[in-house]
Amino acid sequence: MEREGRTESFKAQAIEIASLAVQAILYEASCHPSPGLVSAISTGAHSDMDYFTFLDSASALISPLIQCAHAGLSTESPKEIFQTIRSIGQLGEQRMFAKTRGVNTHKGTLFLLGICCAAAGKALYSGAGFASLRSIIQDMTEGLVEGELSARNQELANTDPTKLTHGERLYLTHKIEGIRGEVQRGLPIVFDIALNVYQENHDLSLNSRLIQTLVTIMQFCEDTNILHRHSLETLREVQVRAGRIIALGGMKTPAGIKAIEEMDKDFCHRRIGPGGSADLLGVTVFVALLEDLFNGR
Numbered sequence: 001m002e003r004e005g006r007t008e009s010f011k012a013q014a015i016e017i018a019s020l021a022v023q024a025i026l027y028e029a030s031c032h033p034s035p036g037l038v039s040a041i042s043t044g045a046h047s048d049m050d051y052f053t054f055l056d057s058a059s060a061l062i063s064p065l066i067q068c069a070h071a072g073l074s075t076e077s078p079k080e081i082f083q084t085i086r087s088i089g090q091l092g093e094q095r096m097f098a099k100t101r102g103v104n105t106h107k108g109t110l111f112l113l114g115i116c117c118a119a120a121g122k123a124l125y126s127g128a129g130f131a132s133l134r135s136i137i138q139d140m141t142e143g144l145v146e147g148e149l150s151a152r153n154q155e156l157a158n159t160d161p162t163k164l165t166h167g168e169r170l171y172l173t174h175k176i177e178g179i180r181g182e183v184q185r186g187l188p189i190v191f192d193i194a195l196n197v198y199q200e201n202h203d204l205s206l207n208s209r210l211i212q213t214l215v216t217i218m219q220f221c222e223d224t225n226i227l228h229r230h231s232l233e234t235l236r237e238v239q240v241r242a243g244r245i246i247a248l249g250g251m252k253t254p255a256g257i258k259a260i261e262e263m264d265k266d267f268c269h270r271r272i273g274p275g276g277s278a279d280l281l282g283v284t285v286f287v288a289l290l291e292d293l294f295n296g297r
């Protein structure tokens, strides 16, 4: 009876964690004006997806995210947990592509939130609590860039470029570490910068807090979506412009709001889609929701 009780409890905990991840995904896709991104009122810089594509995609991610959280609720080491969730994530990507008819809505999101859900499960199971989340993420992904990119440099160089992912190609040409580098470093943009912005600005509406956090992230994100579709110059332009908007007050001032609206129009016209920043916004919301869960709020 006791074993059955524990199993049911782990299932309930995994569902609780994953439900926060899906909530974060929905918040991210809904907020506006999100410069160049898909939102509840805009298709952003994209012609192949809209808000409902993201809602469809979110529904496909519920099961893999529960499985990832459940994988963390175990005695396995963080490294072993990461290996377990890679296969869950690859199947989850297939579910996503099936649901979106081949459109990449959340490949990065699934990777990041899958890892974070598993780390949350481990933090809960080990009793180490919310404070251990970041170090568990780092332990899970230690050596990821070396293993998947730098150690494969020659292999990648000998591979037909059309067979490489955007991330692999950008590492080969510019040594850009992208999403792998961000998560291996323990998501510094989320934990050291974005989380505080999202949690502190309670004088703003939820929608405004989300946009304020997104633009804050855009200053620092080495976004491979912008790099593969445009250039390093365009990425630097985006980062500098985001910094100027934050200096204007962002969503806290009429001038900042006007600048964000102008940025959105410009990015939609120029087809600049900061999908990497969108992913980090979703992770920021998830981490904030998780902190409330762990602290019983």
Ligand SMILES: CC(C)(COP(=O)(O)OP(=O)(O)OC[C@H]1O[C@@H](n2cnc3c(N)ncnc32)[C@H](O[C@H]2O[C@H](COP(=O)(O)OP(=O)(O)OP(=O)(O)O)[C@@H](O)[C@H]2O)[C@@H]1O)[C@@H](O)C(=O)NCCC(=O)NCCS
Pocket: 068, 085, 086, 087, 088, 089, 090, 092, 093, 103, 104, 105, 106, 107, 108, 109, 110, 111, 112, 113, 114, 115, 165, 166, 167, 168, 177, 178, 179, 180, 182, 221, 222, 223, 224, 225, 229, 273, 275, 276, 277, 279, 280
């Ligand atoms: C580990 C992988 C997920 C890495 O895949 P890949 O080699 O392709 O790596 P990247 O291209 O570098 O990045 C993949 C996505 O990560 C997001 N991203 C980009 N830069 C950053 C960053 N600096 N920090 C965080 N996240 C970043 C981004 O994802 C979002 O944008 C996508 C939608 O925008 P769109 O422009 O349409 O994207 P594309 O379709 O690629 O463009 P077009 O071809 O249409 O022009 C969407 O994915 C958002 O999430 C990058 O796209 C992968 O190799 C892997 O292992 N996957 C398996 C899953 C797994 O392991 N899961 C584990 C736990 S479940």
Ligand SMILES: Nc1ncnc2[nH]cnc12
Pocket: 028, 029, 036, 037, 038, 039, 044, 105, 106, 109, 273, 274, 275, 276, 278, 279
């Ligand atoms: N809202 C969004 N629009 C475009 N790409 C995204 N990737 C993740 N969220 C996104």
